[in-house]
Amino acid sequence: MTDLLIIIDMQEGFRCKLSEQIIPNINHLIKKFNGNIVFSCFKNQNKSMFETALKWKSFQNKEERATLGELKKYEFSVYWHDSYTILNKKLIDYINENKFNNIYLCGIYTDVCIIKAAMDGFDCNLNMKVVADCCMSLHSQNHHKTTIDSIKHIIGKNNVVNTIV
Numbered sequence: 001m002t003d004l005l006i007i008i009d010m011q012e013g014f015r016c017k018l019s020e021q022i023i024p025n026i027n028h029l030i031k032k033f034n035g036n037i038v039f040s041c042f043k044n045q046n047k048s049m050f051e052t053a054l055k056w057k058s059f060q061n062k063e064e065r066a067t068l069g070e071l072k073k074y075e076f077s078v079y080w081h082d083s084y085t086i087l088n089k090k091l092i093d094y095i096n097e098n099k100f101n102n103i104y105l106c107g108i109y110t111d112v113c114i115i116k117a118a119m120d121g122f123d124c125n126l127n128m129k130v131v132a133d134c135c136m137s138l139h140s141q142n143h144h145k146t147t148i149d150s151i152k153h154i155i156g157k158n159n160v161v162n163t164i165v
Contacts, residue, residue, distance in 0.1 A: 002035045002098070003035030003036070003101050004036045004095065004104065006037075006086065007039050007040070008039075008105060008106065008107030009108050010039070010071055010107050011068060012063060013064030015068060018140075019068070022133070022135065025134045026106055032163070038079055038094075040081055042080075042082070043080045043082050044057065044058060044060050045082045048082060081113075084113060084116045085116050086116075087120045103121055103128050103129065104131055105118060106131040106134035107134070108135065108138055109136075109137055109138055109139070110130075110137040110144045114130060114135050115147055118130055118159075119155070129160070130151050130159065131163060132160050
């Protein structure tokens with residue numbers, strides 16, 4: 001058995017100063033990670049709740065859905081999600097088939113997809129770990145810090161780690 005790193009939503013449509021801040025840390029993590037690595041990327045479906053309820057039509061084109069250019073050199077498998085959770089049937093099947101010891105999460109939105117994945121995985125009896133210095137909230141640095149504090153209470157403080165010590 002081995003570990004799994006899931007890099008969440010590091011896509012061109014989410015490019016901004018805050019998302020760019022964590023790219024060096026993610027590159028460092030990828031280089032030192034001993035296990036399997038996959039991307040989880042968001043795709044907004046036509047007539048989704050994002051479009052109908054939130055009036056948000058982003059991520060319906062390939063330019064916004066593309067992996068950030070700085071991470072494109074890594075040709076990891078991509079698991080697409082079209083809701084807040086990344087743990088859809090296809091990714092859960094992959095996880096169950098490979099019987100990973102630990103599942104590490106990094107990427108963006110700490111306060112949306114990262115916390116949702118951590119909680120969903122915890123509820124599925126998966127050993128979830130959040131790599132705090134490889135995550136960011138695009139709402140603000142403060143949202144990120146507050147969410148990391150919450151995650152420590154929700155899945156356990158020993159399940160929040162950093163790449164830079």
